[in-house]
Amino acid sequence: MIEKSKILPWLAAVATVAIWAETFISSKVVIGRGVHPADLFFYRFVIAYIFIWIISPKKLLSENWKDELLFVALGVTGGSLYFLAENTALEYSTASNVAILVSSAPLMTALVVGAFHKEERLSPGQLAGSLIAFVGMALVVLNGSLVLHISPVGDSMAIGAALMWAFYSLILRKVSGRYDTVFITRKVFAYGLVTMLFYFLIVRPLNFDRTVLAEPAVWGNIVYLGTVASLLCFLMWNWAIGKIGTVKTTNLIYGQSFFTMFIASVVLGEKITPMAILGAMILVIGMMLAFKRRA
Numbered sequence: 001m002i003e004k005s006k007i008l009p010w011l012a013a014v015a016t017v018a019i020w021a022e023t024f025i026s027s028k029v030v031i032g033r034g035v036h037p038a039d040l041f042f043y044r045f046v047i048a049y050i051f052i053w054i055i056s057p058k059k060l061l062s063e064n065w066k067d068e069l070l071f072v073a074l075g076v077t078g079g080s081l082y083f084l085a086e087n088t089a090l091e092y093s094t095a096s097n098v099a100i101l102v103s104s105a106p107l108m109t110a111l112v113v114g115a116f117h118k119e120e121r122l123s124p125g126q127l128a129g130s131l132i133a134f135v136g137m138a139l140v141v142l143n144g145s146l147v148l149h150i151s152p153v154g155d156s157m158a159i160g161a162a163l164m165w166a167f168y169s170l171i172l173r174k175v176s177g178r179y180d181t182v183f184i185t186r187k188v189f190a191y192g193l194v195t196m197l198f199y200f201l202i203v204r205p206l207n208f209d210r211t212v213l214a215e216p217a218v219w220g221n222i223v224y225l226g227t228v229a230s231l232l233c234f235l236m237w238n239w240a241i242g243k244i245g246t247v248k249t250t251n252l253i254y255g256q257s258f259f260t261m262f263i264a265s266v267v268l269g270e271k272i273t274p275m276a277i278l279g280a281m282i283l284v285i286g287m288m289l290a291f292k293r294r295a
Contacts, residue, residue: 009243012236017252021259023229024099026221028090034212037087040222042196042206045079047226048234049189056186062179070171071187072195078168078234079192080199085161093154099260100138101158106130108166109250116170129289133254136286139279140257169246176242185234254287 030040062068089098107130175184200206213219241249258280265272 009240009249013240013244013249013252014255016233016236016240017255018259019229019233020253021256022263023225024090024260025263026225026229027087030218030221030225031087031091033215033218034209035218035222036204036207037091038084038196038199038204039207040087040225041080041083042193042200043222044226044230045083045189045193045196047223048230049186049193051227051231052182052186052189052235056182057180059183062187067175067179070175071184072191073171074168074175074184074188075191075193076195077164077171079188080195082161082164082168083192084196084199085157085164089154089157089161091154093151093158097151097155098158099257101155102162102165103137103253103256104134104159105162105165106247106251106253107134108162109169110247112166113170113173113246117173125289129286130251130254131286132289133251133283133286136279136281136283137254137257140261140276140283165250169241169250172238172241173246176238181235181239181242185231185238188234188238189230251287254283257283 027040031037035043062071086098086102089101110127110130172184213222237249261272261276261280
């Protein structure tokens with residue numbers, strides 16, 4: 001059962017997952033109009049940083065250099081490398097492939113965090129539940145299609161994004177509770193942007209195409225991704241992890257498929273197949289086992 005004091009963090013985490021479920025569509029639209037994945041990340045994080053600076057504590061540095069290095073690592077794993085990998089995956093692979101592979105993050109997080117913190121290590125029953133939930137999630141995403149279009153580059157990038165999120169969750173656990181959530185989130189945005197500058201200097205320059213960015217479908221989605229999917233969601237997610245725990249919160253990512261299926265049905269008119277319904281039932285059973293307390 002969920003304690004009353006933790007209802008709000010759970011609601012915040014679920015809301016975040018629901019919003020992130022839609023970002024695959026928004027990102028795909030922007031990338032499809034010619035915006036490079038790295039440029040998309042840069043634009044959305046600049047917008048998020050500008051807004052969070054208004055409400056964030058104005059101190060620039062953390063308490064010591066070790067913590068500052070942790071914030072650099074958060075900016076890289078949860079910022080620049082994660083979104084570069086995910087958005088690049090969408091450029092080379094299908095949205096379904098990316099959704100399934102990125103959603104392996106809860107399993108990776110459970111293994112990575114459990115390796116360092118025994119108290120968050122899943123029991124055999126919880127691990128089995130997580131695996132069952134992953135299978136159910138995959139069936140929901142496939143929604144009647146048993147064909148996966150393999151893309152070595154895109155699929156590898158999606159797996160890399162999931163791994164980056166696992167390490168982000170591990171590192172976030174070290175600073176949660178010791179620093180204000182808004183301050184933590186601002187540092188993630190800041191170092192995500194700083195580390196991406198090296199990419200622009202070494203790999204390719206930032207492409208500021210005014211014609212493309214002036215399109216309503218492009219700038220509208222970028223603003224949404226920056227203010228809602230980045231700023232609001234990172235604040236809610238980082239706060240929820242501090243209140244609920246890393247592994248339990250991350251397991252909710254499996255629920256993205258629920259929301260993706262619903263959004264695709266309402267917005268895109270996609271049919272919900274018996275496979276998706278079966279997958280949803282399996283997903284619920286798996287998540288119930290995954291969230292079950294140790295005996």
